[in-house]
Amino acid sequence: MSVKDNLLEIKNTLPPHVTLVAVSKTKPNDMIMEAYDAGHREFGENYVQELTEKHEKLPKDIHWHFIGHLQSNKVKYIVSFVYMIHGVDSFKLLKEINKQAAKNNRVVNCLLQVFIAKEETKFGFGTKECEELFASDELNALGNVNVMGFMGMASNTYDMEQVRNEFKTLKQLQEKLKTQSRPLNVLSFGMSSDYKIAIEEGSTMVRIGSTIFGARNYNNG
Numbered sequence: 389m390s391v392k393d394n395l396l397e398i399k400n401t402l403p404p405h406v407t408l409v410a411v412s413k414t415k416p417n418d419m420i421m422e423a424y425d426a427g428h429r430e431f432g433e434n435y436v437q438e439l440t441e442k443h444e445k446l447p448k449d450i451h452w453h454f455i456g457h458l459q460s461n462k463v464k465y466i467v468s469f470v471y472m473i474h475g476v477d478s479f480k481l482l483k484e485i486n487k488q489a490a491k492n493n494r495v496v497n498c499l500l501q502v503f504i505a506k507e508e509t510k511f512g513f514g515t516k517e518c519e520e521l522f523a524s525d526e527l528n529a530l531g532n533v534n535v536m537g538f539m540g541m542a543s544n545t546y547d548m549e550q551v552r553n554e555f556k557t558l559k560q561l562q563e564k565l566k567t568q569s570r571p572l573n574v575l576s577f578g579m580s581s582d583y584k585i586a587i588e589e590g591s592t593m594v595r596i597g598s599t600i601f602g603a604r605n606y607n608n609g
Contacts, residue, residue: 392423408593477513486531504558537573538558
């Protein structure tokens, strides 16, 4: 099946409130354009250099989602155009995004990455850290970031009950911390292998790559 067929097949199974981010990392521009020509505008990238190169060459109405681990010293390269930064895994990084966004007269959409997996390799805030941050005045002082919700990655396991329970943690955190002024209505979790479970557990944004574009090509990254 083609990229277009794969994309439309997945989109047809998603509820209307769920956004599909097509993970295009390591994929060539012509494959991205096939999805674009099918009407898709939300694409996710993991690497700053690759994202900046694609942004320069591809249509400007694409919503670029940065979904990888972002280093503070690289924020400045993407902050002028990125639509949403998913993996904000520290307050230090959030402050840097705010600082660089102010220089560009922008308010940048962000998701706080919460550590939900039972693996030491994953990054993110602890749930208690999030609660403390939202209880403080520090977050409100950052006028150039818009914290829209949370992002998480489940453990890399075949135990789908474990995955389901890890996703529940994020939904519970959202319910605990949302307010009228900060609804936190974006929950970004679920990938090719587990997005159906993620949607059942409250995800509003799924990040799917290989099911749309085929296996990753690291020689291109």
